[in-house]
Amino acid sequence: MASPTAKSASSRTVPARPNTAFRQLRGRLSPGEFAAAVRRSAREIGEQVSCDARYVGRVESGEIRCPNYAYERVFRHMFPGLALPDMGFAPRETVRGRGARTAVNAAPLALDPDHRDTCIQICEESDVLRRAFITGGPAAALGIAALHPAEAAAVPRPRTPGGRAGAAEATAVEEAVRRIRLLDDRHGAEGIYRRATAPLRAAYDLLDSGVQRRSVADRLHSGAGELAITVGWLAHDSGRFGDARSHYAEALATARVCGDAALEAHAFCNTAFLARDADRPREAVRAAQAAQQAAKHLGSPRLLSLLALREAGGWAVLGDRSGCEQALSRAERLFAGGTADNDPEWMTFYGEAELAGLEAQCWSALGDGERAAELARRAVSLQDPHFTRNIALFTAELAGDLTDSGALEEAAAAGTRALALLDQVGSARIRAMLDRTARRLHAHRGLGPVADFLERHTASAGAVAAAP
Incomplete structure (x- = not known):
């Protein structure tokens, strides 16, 4: 239990003052309607935020004094010309980081039960990655800070007050899902997968610890299921198909237990994707069709579109x-x-x-290299820079499609670009694609660009083999 002194210091660190400026920005929209507008704006700029009415309420009550970087970008997109103070937020340097701690000489936030799990430290590692650290409570127990290879912190077992999980634990699981996905988008699965299994075990331990409120139980089941899918995807992208299949099955079981159609559709979607990559195309078709059945009442045409593409991949x-x-x-x-x-x-x-990239994969499987290459070019040109791994993926796809269509020098150039991207992205799946392209181009090594690609490919493969 925190001492009175620590309690007082922490309270001074995060005063709960209503954010009236942000409330005015919401206007006549309900918190739920405003949250939906935030999510739409996030999609417009390629960000990922899980905004809901509860988050809006936390901002307006003053519990969230300064948003994380993702939300800041979304809010600036929604309200051009307004800075954080104009929206009622405190300057970032007074809330987070060393400067904030020095300025108030306060105890860590985790000592204050009123503010536990609300402080997210954001550290900029590079232009493409901001690593998030949850600084206290059950979020730390989930081991989010240990996900990136640059971190080596141990992952403790989850600890919940009174032995039961609550809303803070559910939030921690949801945050773990989001952070892992951000890391994967930018860096690929290699180096993340093994560390991500610890938060997954912790999430299911939280479910076993017991939950008093049904709403929290639903959130925990959904969050744990999404985390299982996310970790399964990391295994999939790392070439660990058996592990991926197990994680997807766990997510599907969780969806069935709690009657979550959205989670079920997601689990079947990834199962279909895995089955295609594992050369089980009939299973891919059946899983994609099952996903469409689960998703038909969810009100998301885009989800049904993606699931139809998963089915198309199996047929191809x-x-x-x-x-x-x-x-x-x-x-x-x-x-x-x-x-x-x-x-x-x-x-x-x-x-x-x-859409273009997945269509390219279908036409490639059907043997139409020229059509596949055209779509792969479109996929690369349209890809959001945030999704570094996908740029590498579709550049590798383009290299293979160009090889199929006989454009060997252009294929080698695309392969060389994909290899350069693999300096930032760890993906066994993409490396396997480039390995296949290299084998097919080997007979044409007399061409200058092809020879250059093959030399770079050999060096890259050697570096991967030598890595610990």
């Missing part, structure tokens, strides 16, 4: 051109319906670039 590997074309047509029609408030947060990657 089977060589069923008619089935593939029908699924692709359905995917394009649903995509044209635009975004919706009910679009899942995890789908922020799915835009025109992803």
Whole structure:
């Protein structure tokens, strides 16, 4: 228990003063309507935020004195010309970091039960990565700070007051999902997967600890299921297909237990993706169709579009051109319906670039290299810079498609660009794609660009093999 002195110091650090300026910005919208507007704005700029009415209430009550960087970018996009103080927020330097702690000479926030789990320290590692550290309570128990290879902190077991999980624990699980996805978007799965399994175990331990309120139980089940899918994806992208299959099955079981159709659709979606990559195309088709069945009442045409693409991928590997074309047509029609408030947060990657890239993969599997290359070029050109891994993925796809279509020097150039991106991204899946392209180009090593690509590929493969 915190001492009275610590309590007082911490309270001075985070005074709960209502944010009237932000309340005025909300206008006549309800908190839920405003949260939906925030999510829409985030999608417009490629950000990922899980804003809901509860978050809006925390801002307006003064509990959140300064938003994290992602929310700051979204709010600046929504209200051009306004700085954080204009929106009623405290300057970042007075809230976070060493300067804030020195200025108030206060005890850590985790000592104050009224503010535990509300402080997120954001440290800028580079232009492409901001690592988040949850500084106290159950969020720290989930081990979010240990996810990136640059961190080596141990992951303790979850500890919940009175042995039961509450809203703070549910928030910690949701934050873990979001942070892992951000790291994956920018750096790929290699180096993250092993560390991410610890927060997953902690999340399911929280479920076993018991939950008093049904609303919290639902959040924990959904969060744990999404975390299982996220960790499964890291295994998938790292080439650990058996692990991925196990994690996706765990997520599907969680969805069935709590009757969460959105989680079920997501689990089947990733299962279909994995089945295609594991050369089980019939399973891919069945899983994608099951996902569409689960998602049909969720009110998200974009989700149904992505699921139709997963089905198309299975048909393509089977060589069923008619089935593939029908699924692709359905995917394009649903995509044209635009975004919706009910679009899942995890789908922020799915835009025109992803649509083109997944279509390219289908045509490549059907043997139409020229059409696939055209779509892969479009995917690379449209990709948001935030999704570094996807840029590398579709550049590698382009290299393979150009090889199929006979444009060997252009293929080698694309392969070289993809290799350069792998300095930032760790993905066994992308490396495997480039390995296949290198094998097919080997017979043409007399061409200058091809020889350069093969030399770089050999050096890159050697560096990976030598890595600890």
